[in-house]
Amino acid sequence: MLNILVVDDSLIIRKTLTTKLEEMGYKVVAQAKSGKEAVSLYKEFMPDLVTMDITMPIMNGIEALKTIKKKHSDAKIIMITSHGEENLVMEAISNGARGYILKPINHEKITLVINKVFPELGHIKHL
């Protein structure tokens, strides 16, 4: 059972992702609308995994990633991204993100990246 923090400025993406993660048996402990909110919610909940949007107002996903990683070097963060943001994802990976999911999001993609980030959980079959 993983505790997950979902970060995205778009309500519909937050809602979709949360629904999908919960369908798959994970617990979404909090949702953040901006990078800034993500940083403070991370401190509060100390989740096992963060799904981080890249382009957000107030503080973008890469800045939020750097800020969280500075204080919690073992934080596991994956990026939620769309086509055309490859260079930003590379920047995020170089700064410690463990993987990424290319929109549109589906169960298979979530399973694939979670299996890579948490190989110790064994192979999780998607529903």
Place this chain on the structure above:
Amino acid sequence: MLNIDFKNLIKRTKKLKILYVEDDKESRTQVVKTLDNFFEHIDIATNGIDGLLQYKSKENNFYDLVISDINMPRMNGIDMIKNIFKINNTQNVLIVTAHNNSEYLEELINLGIKNYIHKPISIKSLLTELLKIIEGMEKKNKKDKDFTKIKKLNHELDALVGSFDTYVIASRTDLKGKITYVSKAYEIISGYTEEELLGKPHNIVRHPDMPASAFKNMWDAIQAGKLWIGEVKNLKKDRSFYWVEAHIAPYYNGDGEHIGYSAIRLDITSKKRAEKLNSEIANLLNNAGQGFLSFGKDLKIDESFSKECLSIFNTLNIFEQNIADILFYNDFNKKNLLEDAISRIVDTDEVMIKEVFLSLLPKENKINNKDIQIEYKLLPDDKFMLVLTDVTNTKKLEFKIKQQKQIQNMIVEIASNKQDFLEIKHDFENFIFNTPNDLRILLRELHTFKGLFAQKEMLNIVPAIHNMETKINKFEEEEYDKIHTLNDHFQLDLNIISSILGHDFLETNHTINIDKNSLNILELKLQKLNIGNIKESLSDILYDFEKFKYESIYNMLNNHTSSAKIMAQKLKKEIYPIEIIGDKYLTIHTKYKPFVKSLIHLFNNCVEHGIEDIETRFKNKKDEIGTISCAYIQINNKLQIIISDDGAGIDINKVSQNAIKNSIRVEQEIDNMNNEEKTNLIFADKLTTNDKVSISSGRGVGMSAILDEVNKLYGKIKIENNIGKGVKFTFTIPLEKGE
């Protein structure tokens, strides 16, 4: 004068061991006194037997020098020396004789003894002889040492010859090629024994795979006295093979006579096997129809790559070229991405992270007009491999399938509403050959046709009209004269239609459907035709005929709903199926048809400008799926059509700005308008609130086309605009009396 360096002599004699044999005590004392100066170790014996026993009691070669008298009791000096020589025939001996006694002298010479002195012993003669003996001894010692060295060298040479024999595949033949010598290694590799080979012609090991020309070449060289080096495949006794690199040269005997040929060979069987394997792998890769190449972190391509790479990159060589430069020569962003990824991959040690970077790289690019699919693989030591596949044909096929599907949709649309299509076709052909002179009217009609054809999902004519509209809007007036070229595009679609539905399908004349019931009534009326009252009867019949020109308004409007549905799919918006509410049997005269047809623009507008995208609707807490409603009703002599949506409503500011931008109104005019007037600006020509012009909507002529039709019929339009909630259009059209 004797010139002897005593010091030097004593240094050389000091360590020597002496056996001195003398029976005469006086002589002994005198000589020992002298010898004591030179030798540290002196044993003394008093007769031959005593001397021999002492000599025997020491190990061989113990005494460096034996000095002996001749005349002695029990055994004389000569006999003692003979016995000593039996033990050690190289023993140094110095004889001391009393007289010039020639009877012994001969025997001494026979024994090989050259050193003797006479009694009484003078220091001079003793030293002279000693010096001779010591020099002789020193010479002999040196010789012995040299001999040991030579023996060692010989031994090494033997070992060398032995290993030559064991490891070097060597042979010699006579001038005719008959084997005269083979090494052990030759026997082992060929599987034959020496006896089986000697005297046989050398071609006993010739492999049938070797062409005769190879040996001709060899014979030419060695017969001309030259060294020949070549790779030769040989046959073993068990019929298997081995490969050698042979060095063959003419062979001469000690007198310089040419007596045959000598050859040494290196076993290169494993090298040949590796070469064969490599060439097989290369063959596989070259014929896989895919480009394989590898490159390092400097992005320079390695020397080995498959042939397909050259045809993909359309070049003669790619070795050492920069992969990012040639793979993404036409796309700066992709090129940057590759360079960035490689340097990031090199910076990390985590394989998983390296793979993540690779997965972000472009998976396709157009290279020299070919669609190339790119796979990236990680090799050890920060090397990278690319697999390039030409997928141009696959893509073409996909496009064809997509086109086929589009054709299918078109055919279904047209076949399911044949009458409607034939009418549009007729109108369009009429339009093309009788083009309106007014450009505004022309654009409006053209736009309506585009909407109607798009509704039928027509393949060629829709984009053709779209392109023409774009050009005319850019004031390329000459396009105006090219309107008739649209017919060519239209014909393409018609060809597709008739090829599938048959030629008859399009050749049907302009017809209207009359239901059987109406026909029966008409027939009955004609039968009852009363000549006396013919005028009245005829007007009754004419009225019935006129009624045939009436059509169901429901059907007309219902055609638009599929157009709106297609538009929503294209824009990725969700709408509920549009329900037309009204009396299904209500018919209106065909002269109102252009007006109802023009309403297609409003349906499209509702989808494009009214209904928001899913996410916006979700954010605004609206039903994610949009609703468009359409209702009609006849009240007294008026027809009312109401079309509404639950979208964003009309943004008056945007409409106003566009009006200024497109020079429809000046700013002051707008400032003086009330909201209703501003809203009505959407009916002005060249106005749209959409910043992008799409193929099916957004020209700003659609709404003005509706207004035109409404005006022709002296109708009215009422707009109820509710920002954020939607908009409602009410059309009121007066119907002529009796309709």
